Amino acid sequence: MKEAKTVEESLTEQVHLLMPAHINGSGRLFGGQLMEWIDIVGGITAKRHAECNITTAAIDNLQFKAGAFINDTLVLRGKITYVGNTSMEIRVDTYLEDLSGFRKPINRAYLVYVAIDKDGRPIKVPGLKLETEVQQAEWDGAVKRNKLRKIRRTEGF
Numbered sequence: 001m002k003e004a005k006t007v008e009e010s011l012t013e014q015v016h017l018l019m020p021a022h023i024n025g026s027g028r029l030f031g032g033q034l035m036e037w038i039d040i041v042g043g044i045t046a047k048r049h050a051e052c053n054i055t056t057a058a059i060d061n062l063q064f065k066a067g068a069f070i071n072d073t074l075v076l077r078g079k080i081t082y083v084g085n086t087s088m089e090i091r092v093d094t095y096l097e098d099l100s101g102f103r104k105p106i107n108r109a110y111l112v113y114v115a116i117d118k119d120g121r122p123i124k125v126p127g128l129k130l131e132t133e134v135q136q137a138e139w140d141g142a143v144k145r146n147k148l149r150k151i152r153r154t155e156g157f
Contacts (some may be wrong), residue, residue, distance in 0.1 A: 004127030045078035046113035082142030
């Protein structure tokens, strides 16, 4: 079994300049494009933690807070918030970044990934070393979200 890892060891950041191909009919960033980028950042974060292939198990609590437009700079930042036996919860925050480097949050999503072996079977993931009160609060929130996911699954959602 691999040693427990810190949140920082798997931190992932991705930057995009919005182009016409990313924009919907209303002149804003197409939500499906952002969802793809969120899943990529989340998946890379999970792979870095697990050090193996992963598969997306759930995307929940995806909150669009503001729009983005052509020529905006978007920054997506993924960090691990929780690990179970074979699964990991990843938080991906999306920001608009202005020319001074100031970042305004426009989206937050929580995703669950499962570590898999070469045959696609779930495998154990390393533990997570929580080093700050903020990381502990994220873990505590993830425990609650995990319970809600299980309830929704049993209810057929």
